[in-house]
Amino acid sequence: MARHRQMQSYKTRSQGSAETLARGLGWFSLVLGAAELFGAKSMASWLGVERQEGLIRAYGAREVATGIGILSQRDPTAWVWGRVAGDALDLATLGNALRDRHAHHDRVALAFGAVAGVTVLDVVCANALTGQNAQPARRFDYSDRSGLPRPPNQMRGAARDFEVPRDMRIPDALRPYRQPQRIGRPQPSM
Amino acid sequence: MKALRWYGKGDIRCETVLDPQIEEPRDAIIKVTSCAICGSDLHLYDHFMPGMQKGDIMGHETMGEVVEIGSSIKNLKVGDRVVIPFTIICGECEQCRRGNFSVCERTNRNANLAAKVFGHTTAGLFGYTHLTGGYPGGQAEYLRVPYADTTHIKVPDGLRDEQLLFLSDIFPTGWQAAVQCDIEPTDTVAIWGAGPVGQMAIRSALLLGAKQVIVIDCVPERLSMAQAGGAIPIDFQEESVIERLNELTRGRGPEKCIDAVGLEAHVSMKHPDTVLDRAKQAVMLETDRPHVLREMMYVCRPAGVLSVPGVYGGLLDKIPFGAVMNKGLTIRTGQTHVNRWTDDLLRRIQEGQIDPSFVITHTVALEEGPQMYETFRDKKDGCIKVVLKPH
Structure with missing residues (x-):
C-alpha cells in the first residue's frame, strides 16, 4: 500500500526571485549577444576600437550560447556562473581598451561601468542559486512500491488471459520466427 | 466552489468559482472526492499546449459521487460512486462504436477549431484546452460531466479512492x-x-x-x-x-x-x-x-x-x-480509449492483481494544488504523483 505523505508548501521567496532573476539575465544575454553579433561594426566604431570587431562578434556568440543555456536548463546555476566568467573577460577587454589611445575613453568607461553593474547582478544571482542548491537533497527510495501482490518475476504474464484487440495486433510477419502461431492465424510466408 | 484555475505559464490559482449546473439532459454533477495532477497537466502549466484561456479550470483525473443528474440519464443515480474518464464520449458515433473513444466525433464543442489544427476533430477532454472543447476540469469541488450516461466508470464500494482514481487516465494509458x-x-x-x-x-x-x-x-x-x-x-x-x-x-x-x-x-x-x-x-x-x-x-x-x-x-x-x-x-x-479497458482493469484491481495506489507520493488539500504543480514539475521532494482532496 502506498504511504501518503502530507506536506506543506515550502518554496521561499528568495528561491523564486533567484530563478526569476536568472531568467531575466538569460534573456538579457540573448538580446546583448544578438546586438554584438549583428551590430559589431557599429559597436566597435562607437567605442573607437575598430580593429576589435571580430572579438565583439565572438563575445556576442558567447552571450547567445549562455542565454540559451540559462533559459533551457531547469537548474541554470552553472550557466549563470558562466556569465560571471564572461563578465570578467568583458571587463578585462574594456580595461585594455582604456589604455588604447585610439579608443573613445569616455564611452569605454561608460561601457565598463555598465558591465560592472551587470556583473554585480550576475554574482548575486549565481550565489543565490548556489546557496539553494547547497541545501542537502533528501533521498527518496521507493523500492518497496511495486503495486503487485507478489515479486515481479512471479507476476510476469499474470494478465496473459487478456486478448489483444484485432486493431492493435502486430502483423504476423513481424512476430518472432519459429514461435507457435496463434490459432486461426496464417503462417508467415517464409 | 473552489477550483484550480490556469492563468498562464507557471500560474495556477485556487479560486472560488460558481458551482457547475446541469446544462444538458445527459449531464451529471459529481462531488469530487479525489483528483490528481497528471503529467500532461504540466504541458499546460508550462504553456506548451495552445488553446488555454485565463481562468480555465484544470484537471482530468477525477472521481467522486453523483449528486445531480440530467433528465435523460437512466443508468446513474444520486449517490453512485464513479470515476470519470478524461475522454468525454457520446457512445453513439462511429468511432465510439468501434471503441476509438478518444476520437469521439461528437463531444468536442470546438470541433471546427480542432479540425483546423489536426485535420479532423478529436474527443472532448476535461480541463485540457479549448482545442478539445474547453470543458472545465475536475481539480475542483464539483464537476459537470457531459454525456454522463457514457462518460463514467461505475466503481464499487470497498476499494479506496486511491486504488480506483487512476482508472481515469494513467492506468489505462x-x-x-x-x-x-x-x-x-x-x-x-x-x-x-x-x-x-x-x-x-x-x-x-x-x-x-x-x-x-x-x-x-x-x-x-x-x-x-x-x-x-x-x-x-x-x-x-x-x-x-x-x-x-x-x-x-x-x-x-x-x-x-x-x-x-x-x-x-x-x-x-x-x-x-x-x-x-x-x-x-x-x-x-x-x-x-x-x-x-x-x-x-x-x-x-x-x-x-x-x-x-x-x-x-x-x-x-x-x-x-x-x-x-x-x-x-x-x-x-493516440490519446487513451479509456472506457475500452476499464472493465478489465477494474476486475484486475478487485482481484488484487495490481494496486495502482503504489504511485502516489503526495496527498494534499486542493488549496495546496498550485504549489504541488511546481513540486511535481520540478521533481522535488521525491514527487511522482499528487492526489488532491477537495473536501
Whole structure:
C-alpha cells in the first residue's frame, strides 16, 4: 500500500526571485549577444576600437550560447556562473581598451561601468542559486512500491488471459520466427 | 466552489468559482472526492499546449459521487460512486462504436477549431484546452460531466479512492501503451520515462508477459520505483542508452519501445539535440522536444513497434523517419480509449492483481494544488504523483 505523505508548501521567496532573476539575465544575454553579433561594426566604431570587431562578434556568440543555456536548463546555476566568467573577460577587454589611445575613453568607461553593474547582478544571482542548491537533497527510495501482490518475476504474464484487440495486433510477419502461431492465424510466408 | 484555475505559464490559482449546473439532459454533477495532477497537466502549466484561456479550470483525473443528474440519464443515480474518464464520449458515433473513444466525433464543442489544427476533430477532454472543447476540469469541488450516461466508470464500494482514481487516465494509458505493443513472451520492452504513466506501462508490460522490461530515466527515486515493478533501470545521465540497450538485447535492440515522456523531454548538454529543441521552442521555431522519439526510432529492433502514449502538441523537427521506413517500424499512438479497458482493469484491481495506489507520493488539500504543480514539475521532494482532496 502506498504511504501518503502530507506536506506543506515550502518554496521561499528568495528561491523564486533567484530563478526569476536568472531568467531575466538569460534573456538579457540573448538580446546583448544578438546586438554584438549583428551590430559589431557599429559597436566597435562607437567605442573607437575598430580593429576589435571580430572579438565583439565572438563575445556576442558567447552571450547567445549562455542565454540559451540559462533559459533551457531547469537548474541554470552553472550557466549563470558562466556569465560571471564572461563578465570578467568583458571587463578585462574594456580595461585594455582604456589604455588604447585610439579608443573613445569616455564611452569605454561608460561601457565598463555598465558591465560592472551587470556583473554585480550576475554574482548575486549565481550565489543565490548556489546557496539553494547547497541545501542537502533528501533521498527518496521507493523500492518497496511495486503495486503487485507478489515479486515481479512471479507476476510476469499474470494478465496473459487478456486478448489483444484485432486493431492493435502486430502483423504476423513481424512476430518472432519459429514461435507457435496463434490459432486461426496464417503462417508467415517464409 | 473552489477550483484550480490556469492563468498562464507557471500560474495556477485556487479560486472560488460558481458551482457547475446541469446544462444538458445527459449531464451529471459529481462531488469530487479525489483528483490528481497528471503529467500532461504540466504541458499546460508550462504553456506548451495552445488553446488555454485565463481562468480555465484544470484537471482530468477525477472521481467522486453523483449528486445531480440530467433528465435523460437512466443508468446513474444520486449517490453512485464513479470515476470519470478524461475522454468525454457520446457512445453513439462511429468511432465510439468501434471503441476509438478518444476520437469521439461528437463531444468536442470546438470541433471546427480542432479540425483546423489536426485535420479532423478529436474527443472532448476535461480541463485540457479549448482545442478539445474547453470543458472545465475536475481539480475542483464539483464537476459537470457531459454525456454522463457514457462518460463514467461505475466503481464499487470497498476499494479506496486511491486504488480506483487512476482508472481515469494513467492506468489505462500505461495499459494501452503496452497493449498496442502486442507483447510476445520473447519481447524486450523499453520504456522511456518513469513518471506515473511510465510506471503503469512497466507493470502492464510485465503482466502482459514481456521477457524483459527496461526503463530509461534520470531521477533516482523514479528509477527505484520502476525497479520495484520489475524493470531494469537505465540512468541516461550516467550511461549511454544506446549502448546499454544493445548490451541488454545482445545487440538486437528492443522489439517494443514506449514513449512515456512526450513533448517536454529532459534538456541536457549530454544530448545536444534537446538543447537545440529548447532554444527553438524559446523562439517559437518548434513546439515540442522529440528527443525520445528520435532515440526510439534509432534503437528499436527492425520490424519493431513504437508505442507513443506521451503527449505531443504540434510540430517536431529532425525526426529520423528514414530509420522508421527502412527498419519497417510500426508506430501506434493516440490519446487513451479509456472506457475500452476499464472493465478489465477494474476486475484486475478487485482481484488484487495490481494496486495502482503504489504511485502516489503526495496527498494534499486542493488549496495546496498550485504549489504541488511546481513540486511535481520540478521533481522535488521525491514527487511522482499528487492526489488532491477537495473536501
